[in-house]
Amino acid sequence: MLRKSATAWMVAAAVLTALAATAAAQPLGFQAVPRDAFPVFDDPKMLSAAEAEKQGVIFDRDVIIGVAHNGEAKAYPITIMGVHELGNDTIGGVPIAVSW
């Protein structure tokens, strides 16, 4: 009875090791989470300052990443960037990638 379960554990360990080696290996680094696990945003519909505050999306003490270019300004709250991690947007007509 004991011998059978020991063999089962050894087989399981070997299979898992093989799986881990193939699944995790990458040209660089390793696959920490599935691809596209983070919901990257694309050309998001933005809120005005007043709307954002009204919706409770943002408060005075919140930390934001701000970008201003060609007369346009946008704020990306780091709470929300924590959900997306990455997004595609434009600022003042210039396409940008926003990352956290």
Added chain:
Amino acid sequence: MYRRKLDDKVLSFGHAGILYENSFIMYDRETESLWVHVTGEAAHGPLKGKKLDFMPSTVTSWANWKKNYPLTQVLPGYRRGGFMGTYVGPFQSDILGLAVLVKLKAKLYPYGVLERQNLVNDEFNDAKVVVYYSPDDATGTAWRRELDGRVLTFEQSERKDAQGNVLLRDRETGSLWSWLRGEAVDGELKGRKLRQLLYNPILNDRFVAFYPGAPIFDTAN
């Protein structure tokens, strides 16, 4: 923040889920090349070796940003709350600083030092720079202080603008400047803008790991 236009193409990015040297890797949907966060360089794929240009940005409090850019838009979503949403309090400033890049060479301005001297007229990598730090919300900005071939030297003025923002003054013309927007709001240079440098808050330890040997600002005493 990166500009997505590369040569004649506009790329769009996805999250590869790959962790490399403590940062997540992006992939571009157009060629499936893999991009490294810190350098903006493609490390694998058809665009290997290409580098994205960075877009300057500022990490600051919503209150401060809103005051300076009242027409700003905001990314919508749900607040997660907790640590991610709170401002940097004084207990954290010991371990953080502002990394400033001039042509991809970096210098660190530790917040702990900037709290003793929050306006620095500096020079590194052959560029004259001005670094300003507001301890209220741990916001740092950095700009080139050369304009029309003239080097400007900044000091803190006793003046504030209509929104209550502290204004800087350049000694050469006496013009008053917004340190968050890098723009002269009064005086001879009114309306002129300084070139914005790339800068970001960073853990001081991380700066040393990323940029070994890079200079770190300190006051004389």
